[in-house]
Amino acid sequence: MRLVIARCRVDYRGRLTAHLPSATRLILLKADGSVSIHADDRAYKPLNWMSPPCTIEEAPGVWRVCNPAGEQLVIELEEILHDSRHELGTDPGLTKDGVEAHLQELLADNPHALEDGLRLLQREYPTAIGPVDLLCRDAMGRTVAVEVKRVAELDGVEQLSRYLELLNRDPLLAPVRGILAARQFRPQARVLALDRGITCVAVDYEALRGLDDPSSRLF
């Protein structure tokens, strides 16, 4: 990793055109070949960047970064204030917990948390337009399609609606109703779901993780 603090001007020509006038910035060159230009704000987002694979051509005062698609990032260096290199090695990487995949897993193990008497038929039940997260049967023996989201938005309702339309064409499953399960609901999604006869169930992730039997885990 190379860290350069420099007064510079930057031009990007690619999917769009962008220009940065002269100012002092951080130029971050990573071992993966990426280049990013940071100001002292905008949180972690750089002003401009080039993702790998790309080649860097270093002429005195001008760095030209090109990628195979023909996009170009041209950095004109007016004054270099700092320049250091550091060996970081490969990173062991990030372990995440609490995303949609994990939520789906917990609900597959505890469908009754969505509704009393709900039993899992199949997880990732395949259809022509994609897999249904959870296919279940309720206490009355009726088929239920469950779509799991971290945050339920309009898209999620549309998606579940498409699944329901398709599943209801299958005489072995019909009639099928829908449950949209999420940690958080956008009001518009709630309204549209109601209009479509889809049940919204707010999921408490922490409580659900508590429900999951710890003794059944090996770690």
Added chain:
Amino acid sequence: MRLVIARCRVDYRGRLTAHLPSATRLILLKADGSVSIHADDRAYKPLNWMSPPCTIEEAPGVWRVCNPAGEQLVIELEEILHDSRHELGTDPGLTKDGVEAHLQELLADNPHALEDGLRLLQREYPTAIGPVDLLCRDAMGRTVAVEVKRVAELDGVEQLSRYLELLNRDPLLAPVRGILAARQFRPQARVLALDRGITCVAVDYEALRGLDDPSSRLF
């Protein structure tokens, strides 16, 4: 801006839970108060970060970054290899030249590029659920709603479908058919559009820009 290269472990507890085992990384502290942890890969994206507003509590060997929502980023510093500060000043910012809004503009000027005899009635035609990109009339005098996308995906078809349903309730406009115009089509979007009786038209941006009369431009 403060640049720290250090061997560290990181824990995040917030919207989800994440952990980074011990490794050497860049810790980037910006003047806006943000903190981001970078490995030597993943292009410009940090492994973990905290956006402002947040407070940094520096104890020896442990930095605790907290935001008002109660999210926490805990950095355990095992060895500091580099630590430097730099005055950058405020950045004049980025000037962009968009490609996307342009597409709608070009099609508004050249509706015949979508279909022979197509004429523009109104751009951004307002409806209760949002503006229709282009409202047109075809060679047969029939109303046509055009949705413009850079890349047409499923939600673009859904969006146009909702518009069509609404527009067809207006006796002055009905019957209204739909055209989905895009530079690129996802296969599923094409299938769903066909099923809904929506016409897909692939748009060649470069050619369209060529169509646009250069003499009518001042630059």
Added chain:
DNA sequence: AGCTGAATGTCGAGG
């Protein structure tokens, strides 16, 4: 390699 859906998306406009 191409396509699809998720994301601590981020970002900006509009109510």
Added chain:
DNA sequence: CCTCGACGTTCAGCT
């Protein structure tokens, strides 16, 4: 403040 849609989205997972 929240909601919604676009993005040079990026990214991982799967066909």
